[in-house]
Amino acid sequence: MHQSRGIRTLRTIAGWLVVGVFFFPIYFWTTVAFRNAKDIFNWPPIFVDFEPTARNFEQVFGISLGFGFGAQEAVTPGGGNFYMAPRLWDSIVIASMSTVLAIVVATLAAYCLSRMHFRGRHEFVNWVLSTRMMPPVAVAVPMFFIFKQFSLLDTYLGVILVHGLMNLPLAVLLMKSFFDDIPSEIDESALLDGASRWTIFRRIVLPMAKGGIAATAVLCFIFSWTEFLFVLTLTQTSIKTVPVVSSTFVTSIGTAWGNMAALGAAAIVPAFIVIMLVQRHLVRGLTMGSLKQ
Amino acid sequence: MATVEYNRIGKSFGAVNIMRDVSFRIEEHQFVVLLGPSGCGKTTLLRMTAGLETVSEGDLMIGGKRVNDVHPRDRDIAMVFQNYALYPTMKVYDNIAFSLEVAKVQTDEIKRRVEAAAEVLNLTPYLQRYPKELSGGQRQRVAMGRAMVREPSVFLFDEPLSNLDAKLRAHMRTEIRQLHNRLKTTTIYVTHDQIEAMTMADKIVVMRAGKIEQIGSPDEVYDTPASKYVADFIGSAAINFMPGTVVTGEGQPAVDTPNGRIRVLPGAAVKPGQKVICGIRPTDAVVSDDGPIRTRALLVERMGHDVQLCTAAPAGQFLAIVDRSRPFAEGVEVRFDAAPEKVHVFDAETEMRL
Numbered sequence: 272m273h274q275s276r277g278i279r280t281l282r283t284i285a286g287w288l289v290v291g292v293f294f295f296p297i298y299f300w301t302t303v304a305f306r307n308a309k310d311i312f313n314w315p316p317i318f319v320d321f322e323p324t325a326r327n328f329e330q331v332f333g334i335s336l337g338f339g340f341g342a343q344e345a346v347t348p349g350g351g352n353f354y355m356a357p358r359l360w361d362s363i364v365i366a367s368m369s370t371v372l373a374i375v376v377a378t379l380a381a382y383c384l385s386r387m388h389f390r391g392r393h394e395f396v397n398w399v400l401s402t403r404m405m406p407p408v409a410v411a412v413p414m415f416f417i418f419k420q421f422s423l424l425d426t427y428l429g430v431i432l433v434h435g436l437m438n439l440p441l442a443v444l445l446m447k448s449f450f451d452d453i454p455s456e457i458d459e460s461a462l463l464d465g466a467s468r469w470t471i472f473r474r475i476v477l478p479m480a481k482g483g484i485a486a487t488a489v490l491c492f493i494f495s496w497t498e499f500l501f502v503l504t505l506t507q508t509s510i511k512t513v514p515v516v517s518s519t520f521v522t523s524i525g526t527a528w529g530n531m532a533a534l535g536a537a538a539i540v541p542a543f544i545v546i547m548l549v550q551r552h553l554v555r556g557l558t559m560g561s562l563k564q
Numbered sequence: 565m566a567t568v569e570y571n572r573i574g575k576s577f578g579a580v581n582i583m584r585d586v587s588f589r590i591e592e593h594q595f596v597v598l599l600g601p602s603g604c605g606k607t608t609l610l611r612m613t614a615g616l617e618t619v620s621e622g623d624l625m626i627g628g629k630r631v632n633d634v635h636p637r638d639r640d641i642a643m644v645f646q647n648y649a650l651y652p653t654m655k656v657y658d659n660i661a662f663s664l665e666v667a668k669v670q671t672d673e674i675k676r677r678v679e680a681a682a683e684v685l686n687l688t689p690y691l692q693r694y695p696k697e698l699s700g701g702q703r704q705r706v707a708m709g710r711a712m713v714r715e716p717s718v719f720l721f722d723e724p725l726s727n728l729d730a731k732l733r734a735h736m737r738t739e740i741r742q743l744h745n746r747l748k749t750t751t752i753y754v755t756h757d758q759i760e761a762m763t764m765a766d767k768i769v770v771m772r773a774g775k776i777e778q779i780g781s782p783d784e785v786y787d788t789p790a791s792k793y794v795a796d797f798i799g800s801a802a803i804n805f806m807p808g809t810v811v812t813g814e815g816q817p818a819v820d821t822p823n824g825r826i827r828v829l830p831g832a833a834v835k836p837g838q839k840v841i842c843g844i845r846p847t848d849a850v851v852s853d854d855g856p857i858r859t860r861a862l863l864v865e866r867m868g869h870d871v872q873l874c875t876a877a878p879a880g881q882f883l884a885i886v887d888r889s890r891p892f893a894e895g896v897e898v899r900f901d902a903a904p905e906k907v908h909v910f911d912a913e914t915e916m917r918l
């Protein structure tokens with residue numbers, strides 16, 4: 272397509288503007304993590320011209336970074352109030368395990384819903400979706416009592432189950448649409464080739480659905496990584512995820528913005544790594560070449 | 565190798581009946597072509613044969629055994645789908661080897677058989693490619709290779725050539741037929757292309773809206789079409805139809821049509837006064853100076869060996885394919901005749917052959 276120089280420049284500028292709008296909060300938040308409290312709420316705001324410090328990170332992760340921005344402070348033994356490193360680990364465990372749970376169950380369920388004809392199949396799909404139609408807060412309190420009954424409060428398993436199950440409806444629906452896009456003649460070919468349902472699923476369909484699984488996994492992971500309400504209600508002291516502990520930086524003597532930003536900035540990293548890893552599989556056109564064009 | 569027998573087969577999707585009372589038999593080693601326009605139920609019949617679709621009525625017999633309720637993988641049938649349905653995430657080799665792997669055949673035996681099939685189909689250079697890296701014709705051959713390696717007792721083909729270009733189609737037609745001559749596997753081949761049917765089939769089953777219209781060898785369906793529909797469907801150049809009334813003139817039955825009095829065979833089961841439709845194939849029309857069919861040439865198309873004359877006759881357009889030895893010009897009067905045994909007579913009401 273031929274475009275005049277002016278239009279191209281305009282498009283580039285518009286593109287950078289959009290990128291800037293999305294990137295600016297991340298940039299600002301990250302710099303906040305490296306500021307002393309006095310540099311955070313300046314007016315007019317400062318963007319680059321502040322004295323960097325690693326103190327926030329040192330407090331949040333209970334380590335001495337020892338690179339010389341500003342005054343090196345002694346790390347509080349045992350971590351102190353703002354010591355949050357294990358919470359990052361909690362988040363990683365919960366987000367990845369609940370994603371695995373949701374993906375395994377959703378993939379199997381979606382394949383059946385896509386391929387097997389049973390009575391009430393369409394109603395089933397609607398019913399699955401309906402479970403996400405009420406506000407989560409409506410079930411938070413009942414869930415608390417149910418979890419208490421089953422001793423799931425404050426356990427990894429409890430939160431993993433909740434996040435996994437909350438992700439299921441959407442994951443099932445998404446995966447079903449990916450399976451629906453795979454022509455059923457491919458399954459039928461394999462069936463005539465003598466393969467069992469399970470072999471067809473594992474050897475033929477699953478490799479084709481890789482892109483769909485990757486996309487669904489990203490969504491599930493991000494959901495769990497940022498979910499607040501259920502982690503807040505279903506955990507007490509032994510585990511907490513990043514969104515919930517972030518709220519504890521708001522204390523009676525003020526809000527520790529610098530520490531909150533440090534944890535937030537650090538929390539981007541694992542999620543970013545997971546998404547990068549998964550994204551390699553987000554290739555389109557996996558069924559290409561199977562059919563005549 | 566096996567026989568396949570359809571015994572009063574019917575099929576409904578929910579309340580909608582799309583096929584009824586289909587009965588015919590395919591002998592061992594036979595190459596049978598199911599021919600019919602799109603939507604007449606050819607794919608459905610193949611899918612029922614493969615077990616991918618339930619049989620609503622009647623008995624389906626393969627190798628003499630009723631298989632209505634036999635699982636697809638136990639029917640020993642291989643099918644080439646209309647859209648090939650290759651496994652896109654597997655290389656050509658693995659596509660072809662898949663059925664053998666599933667059957668737990670020894671690895672070196674798999675290798676031998678896949679390579680043999682690839683050799684026959686000229687796929688040897690492409691074994692390590694993915695389907696998306698192949699052309700349409702190559703994909704088509706991979707689909708055939710996949711069916712072939714299994715050495716099934718019946719092959720099913722669903723319009724395998726419909727998306728190839730004309731030249732490749734003609735080439736693959738002979739390839740498939742030669743392959744069959746070699747392997748001799750009982751084959752059911754579905755197509756809507758009458759040329760494929762005529763050139764490849766031992767037996768043609770002409771279908772129309774879920775019913776069988778005629779079963780016969782290519783010559784039989786061409787020479788004695790069972791109905792106006794079959795006469796129209798078979799043959800490269802469209803047959804000429806003209807309505808008329810039977811008369812008995814000079815001891816021999818004839819039909820009075822707007823195109824003049826056309827003689828028909830004495831054997832034809834016609835009664836004087838009966839309303840009929842006469843069909844004359846363009847290749848059966850002969851130029852004759854005192855012929856009954858008076859036409860005016862509209863278009864003279866030279867086709868090399870022959871000349872196709874598109875003419876205006878009283879009953880409408882009349883097409884003839886004639887020898888090129890005579891010079892024809894547009895606008896001149898040409899009179900045609902047809903040998904009585906070449907005139908097809910159909911009842912005007914039922915459109916069945918008389």
Ligand SMILES: Nc1ncnc2c1ncn2[C@@H]1O[C@H](COP(=O)(O)OP(=O)(O)O)[C@@H](O)[C@H]1O
Nearest residue numbers: 577580582600601602603604605606607608609
């Ligand atoms: N799964 C189905 N559900 C309902 N109707 C169908 C289904 N499959 C095919 N049909 C109908 O059956 C008829 C025959 O279809 P098909 O066997 O595909 O025809 P062909 O292969 O000769 O073009 C068509 O009218 C089609 O609409």
Ligand SMILES: [Mg+2]
Nearest residue numbers: 603606607646
């Ligand atoms: Mg079809």
